[in-house]
Amino acid sequence: GIQVEQSPPDLILQEGANSTLRCNFSDSVNNLQWFHQNPWGQLINLFYIPSGTKQNGRLSATTVATERYSLLYISSSQTTDSGVYFCAANNYNQGGKLIFGQGTELSVKP
Amino acid sequence: SQTIHQWPATLVQPVGSPLSLECTVEGTSNPNLYWYRQAAGRGLQLLFYSVGIGQISSEVPQNLSASRPQDRQFILSSKKLLLSDSGFYLCAWSRTSVPDTQYFGPGTRLTVL
Numbered sequence: 001g002i003q004v005e006q007s008p009p010d011l012i013l014q015e016g017a018n019s020t021l022r023c024n025f026s027d028s029v030n031n032l033q034w035f036h037q038n039p040w041g042q043l044i045n046l047f048y049i050p051s052g053t054k055q056n057g058r059l060s061a062t063t064v065a066t067e068r069y070s071l072l073y074i075s076s077s078q079t080t081d082s083g084v085y086f087c088a089a090n091n092y093n094q095g096g097k098l099i100f101g102q103g104t105e106l107s108v109k110p
Numbered sequence: 111s112q113t114i115h116q117w118p119a120t121l122v123q124p125v126g127s128p129l130s131l132e133c134t135v136e137g138t139s140n141p142n143l144y145w146y147r148q149a150a151g152r153g154l155q156l157l158f159y160s161v162g163i164g165q166i167s168s169e170v171p172q173n174l175s176a177s178r179p180q181d182r183q184f185i186l187s188s189k190k191l192l193l194s195d196s197g198f199y200l201c202a203w204s205r206t207s208v209p210d211t212q213y214f215g216p217g218t219r220l221t222v223l
Contacts, residue, residue: 033211041148041198043214084152088212097144097159097169098202098212103152 002027004089006101013077013108021072021104023087030091032063033098034072037084046072046085077108112137114215116201122221129174129188131218133201136182141203143184144212145176148198160184196222 003026013019025032034046047054047061049070054061058077063070074081084105088098113136123129135141145157156169158176166176173192177185184201201215 031210035214041200041217041219043200043217045211045213048211086152086154088154097156099156100154105152 002029002089002091002099004087004099004101006085006087006104008104009102010105011107013106015077015079015108015110017077017108018073018075019077019106021074021085021087021106023070023072023089023101025068025070025087025089027068028091029065029068029089031098032070032087032089034061034070035086035088036081037086037103039083043086074106077106079108079110082106082108112203112213114201114203114213116199116215116218118218119216120219120221122223123191124223125193126190129186129191129195129220131186131199131201131220133184133186133215134182135203138182138203138205140181141205142210143178144202144204145184145186146200146202146214148200148217150197154200158186191222193222196220 005024007022032050035043049061049063051063051065058075060073084103086103088100090098115134144159146154148154160166160178174188199218202212204210204212
């Protein structure tokens with residue numbers, strides 16, 4: 001099945017800095033999602049992005065399906081951006097099952 | 111709009127006791143439903159998924175079982191909890207099997223003592 005790897009595992013930023021989180025996947029995908037897990041554990045959908053580029057405010061994501069990676073960009077980071085960011089993927093071989101990466105834990109310092 | 115509920119939010123149970131966690135979805139029909147567990151650390155692991163009433167697929171052999179008695183209700187159960195069952199349990203739904211966005215509930219934090 002698909003393997004999903006995220007990097008870096010941990011990231012510390014000063015407020016206002018920009019960052020890029022990376023997600024590599026081992027097979028072709030039909031679904032690629034980015035989530036933010038807040039301090040209360042809630043998984044918040046950021047992007048559904050099996051290919052292409054999307055933007056939502058200070059966040060944007062790009063998936064290059066042919067090269068099997070996705071990037072999440074956070075610009076002008078704020079302390080409220082802190083938490084764990086997950087990438088998850090599936091394809092027709094997996095059915096509806098999302099395979100999660102291990103996450104990137106982001107800490108934004110004031 | 112669709113919403114997903116889980117209860118209880120937190121639970122502390124002794125080893126050997128039974129478990130029942132409930133997940134319900136509102137605002138959609140015939141959703142696909144999923145149970146995930148997040149143990150200490152960060153990874154999420156799919157435990158069960160269901161494409162319809164009474165249809166359950168198990169991903170990992172374990173001490174847990176799942177049932178779907180109604181279209182928008184998904185229940186996670188155990189007859190006898192183990193210490194290793196502690197973790198954060200998340201329910202999710204999607205409109206179709208693949209590919210489609212999965213939406214997660216608020217989770218249940220289970221501690222087995």
